[in-house]
Amino acid sequence: MSVLDAEHQRKLAQFKEEVFGEEIIHEGDSIGTDDETLLRFLRARKFDLPQSKLMLKNCQHWRKTVGGKGIDKLHEEINPFDYPGRSEVLKHWAMFVHKTDKVGVINCHKQGRPVSVQIFRELNLPELYKHITPEKHWDAICVNADNLTREILPSSSRAAGRHIGTAFVITDLKGFTLSQFWQVKSLARSSFQISQDYFPETMGRLAIINAPSSFTFIWNVVKRWLSKETQEKIDILGVDYRDRLLELIDADSLPAILGGSCQCKEGCDASGAGPWMDERRARANGQAPGVEHDASLLEQTTDDDGTADEQVPNKNLDIPEINGESAQKAADKHQQDADPSTANDISMLAESHIGYDGSAPKPSVLAAASAS
Known part of the structure; x- marks a missing residue:
């Protein structure tokens, strides 16, 4: 504790x-x-x-x-690692957990915080919603958010032999465009909101890699949604991120697409690799989940999971300059270049119909949006 x-x-x-x-x-x-x-x-x-x-x-x-119907009923209906349309979700808005980092590792225990990855380079909601309804997609987002505290963190704690209370999040924005941002803006805002309000203090750090030049404008929008405490946990690593990530995550635990050496047979995004999947396999084989540990290890934790002092030195939340361009100048330029009226209607419609209390989208509205 x-x-x-x-x-x-x-x-x-x-x-x-x-x-x-x-x-x-x-x-x-x-x-x-x-x-x-x-x-x-x-x-x-x-x-x-x-x-x-x-x-x-x-x-x-x-x-x-x-x-x-409530989150417990949704969990009965949706397996976060295997639900209809998951392959398309991973293709068009990849969000997945994959193994653990090595922050706060004690003695012989290699496991640390679970690593949560979001890859935006192939984001395409109109294409995604040809394969899964917006309502089912949102339900899956909620179930995955809840599964962090329901399964992922407890499994990580048992594997590490100490309390693990937070995840390390990596967001890859390589090739992410303003038009993609307008597509996902409302869903991203609602996702941030349920994370902050209903699963507080579960994000240890968030590393943003491959931030494009338009990130100045994007960040000026996004940071308004975030509490000060959340903003302080976000680090901008740009394109020279590999060495820093490898300081925090073993190469064989970091997906190759992010600069590591891991290449899971079914794809790192689809594999669900980590202590949680090991426990699922153990249960399927009739074995008791979890790993026995010396009880004294569980007392070797400090504040939260021992990572309170962990900092990434490249943090620059205000982003005063990108590619030699001042933040305000870049923001003004991108505001002129990005016309929300020509962006995908999904974001505009969802803005009014996905409640910021995390409630589900209205079916008729998002069904129309998915057809646009």
């Missing part, structure tokens, strides 16, 4: 008493009722008890209502 000072221990105990007493949370809830789960909500609101309770209450409401 994370190491807390006396004051934070007192607040955790009070928070636990109040959220159970007020029936905001109940034993057995799939959100998790352990101290580490409760601490995520406390940390997200700087241990302000009323605000932390409100955040948890809103999260519980979302979990019961998302998709019109």
Whole structure:
């Protein structure tokens, strides 16, 4: 468990008493009722008890209502590693977890935080929605978001022999254009929103690689959606990212497309490789999941998962200059060049109909959008 000072221990105990007493949370809830789960909500609101309770209450409401049936029912219907249309999703907006990094590795245990990858170079929502409905796509996004805390992080913790509470996210923007940005703008905003509000404190760091010149304009839009705390966890690595990533991730764990040496037989994006998949295979073979570890290892964690001081030196959130062009000048130029009215109608329609509470898109609207 994370190491807390006396004051934070007192607040955790009070928070636990109040959220159970007020029936905001109940034993057995799939959100998790352990101290580490409760601490995520406390940390997200700087241990302000009323605000932390409100955040948890809103999260519980979302979990019961998302998709019109709740996240638990969606999990029964959707296997995050194998659902109809997944191959097309990976082709047109690749989002996947793949093995772990090596941050905070203890003794002989090689495993660290799960690595979550998003690749935008082939993003094409109109083509994607020929193969999967926008509603099913959104449901899959929500199930994958929830699976991080439901399966991925617990499996990573068991493999590492200590608490792992965050993921390391890599976003590859190679070839990402403004027209693609307008396609995905609303979905990206809603995705960021559910991550911040309903799965707080689960992103350890986010490394953006291969940022195009238009990223100046894109970032000026995106950062308005993000809390200050989230912005502080984002690092811009540009095109010279390989050496830095390999400091954090072993080459045989980093997909070859990102500069590593891993080439999973079924493709790194489709493989689901990592401790979570090892546990799934063990269960399929009738074996108990997880790995036995010396209990003393579980006590060797500091704040969160031992990565609080991990920094990437290339961080430059304001991005004052790209390719010799000032941020404001570049933003003005790209604003003139990018006409949202000619961009894909999916983003425009979804803006009004994908609730920022993470609710599902309205079927009639997105069905029309997918046909555009």
